[in-house]
Amino acid sequence: xxxxxxxxxxxxxxxxxxxxxxxxxxxxxxxxxxxxxxxxxxxxxxxxxxxxxxxxxxxxxxxxxxxxxxxxxxxxxxxxxxxxxxxxxxxxxxxxxxxxxxxxxxxxxxxxxxxxxxxxxxxxxxxxxxxxxxxxxxxxxxxxxxxxxxxxxxxxxxxxxxxxxxxxxxxxxxxxxxxxxxxxxxxxxxxxxxxxxxxxxxxxxxxxxxxxxxxxxxxxxxxxxxxxxxxxx
Numbered sequence: 150x151x152x153x154x155x156x157x158x159x160x161x162x163x164x165x166x167x168x169x170x171x172x173x174x175x176x177x178x179x180x181x182x183x184x185x186x187x188x189x190x191x192x193x194x195x196x197x198x199x200x201x202x203x204x205x206x207x208x209x210x211x212x213x214x215x216x217x218x219x220x221x222x223x224x225x226x227x228x229x230x231x232x233x234x235x236x237x238x239x240x241x242x243x244x245x246x247x248x249x250x251x252x253x254x255x256x257x258x259x260x261x262x263x264x265x266x267x268x269x270x271x272x273x274x275x276x277x278x279x280x281x282x283x284x285x286x287x288x289x290x291x292x293x294x295x296x297x298x299x300x301x302x303x304x305x306x307x308x309x310x311x312x313x314x315x316x317x318x319x320x321x322x323x324x325x326x327x328x329x330x331x332x333x334x335x336x337x338x339x340x341x342x343x344x345x346x347x348x349x350x351x352x353x354x355x356x357x358x359x360x361x362x363x364x365x366x367x368x369x370x371x372x373x374x375x376x377x378x379x380x381x382x
Contacts, residue, residue: 183345184357191317191324191348198293200282201265207282209293209316210323217254218347219316223299223330225309226261226268228285233261233271237311241277243338248377250340253352257343260284262294262309297328313337315347324348 156164198209213219222241225234241259250257258280261268265283272281284293294300297314300307312330316323326348336342344351353372354362 183350186327186346187348187350187356187361188358189327189348191326194316194323194325196296198284199286200260200284200293201286202280202282203265203269206286210318210321212256212258212280212282213316213318213323214251214256216251216256217318218256218349219318220250220255220257220343220347221297221314221316222257222259222279223294223297223310223312223314224259224261224281225299225311226263226271227307227309228263228267230263231267233263233268233275234309234311238275240311240334240338241275241279244279245338245340246377247279248380249374250343252373252375252380253340253344253349255344255347255349256280258282260293260299262300297325298330313343313346317348 194209200207200209200212209219212221222237224237224241226232226237244257247257260282262285263283264285268281268283292300294309295302297312299310299312299314301310302308310330311334312328313334314325315327317326318324327346329346337346341351349361350356352362356362
């Protein structure tokens with residue numbers, strides 16, 4: 150196994166400062182990219198998708214839980230599979246307490262094509278509390294997974310793809326704002342990284358474009374963060 154070069158403390162500090170300059174440049178570039186993502190146009194969702202969950206049949210609007218935004222994890226779990234995807238499972242293991250997303254009026258759910266009766270025992274085995282729904286009935290009426298790139302047809306067969314899609318609610322109207330798949334999920338998992346995918350972002354005053362903040366101007370987010378059991382919602 151190859152290890153890093155051994156140097157003096159002074160040499161390490163110098164090398165670290167050089168790298169820090171590059172890291173800050175990447176952070177600024179990421180901020181600019183996130184702002185460009187928030188400037189993406191959006192598409193109204195007119196199809197009445199219906200999902201199965203613990204409370205029976207729900208529409209896409211129901212998945213918002215009366216919040217302004219919805220992040221959907223397209224969890225690879227085909228109807229004929231006995232268990233969910235290992236990679237998607239490792240990703241979901243990284244998702245923390247959803248109270249921080251919900252405090253930004255953003256819901257997070259997982260959606261798979263497998264029947265809910267197959268999802269439920271696997272979810273219990275993994276010990277996840279994230280809301281998880283089946284889009285299986287969508288295959289018969291309106292294909293949610295196909296419409297948002299989570300299931301594609303290759304060589305006459307359906308192939309599952311991991312991904313995330315973001316939606317925005319304005320009154321009774323729903324809009325699709327962003328989707329990414331596969332390597333686009335690298336580095337996601339924290340509250341900030343997930344909010345950065347959405348049209349409203351972290352909703353802090355420093356973000357571009359202006360006009361989407363909630364009045365908590367602290368650049369580090371400290372103006373709105375709470376212990377997860379102290380949020381009003």
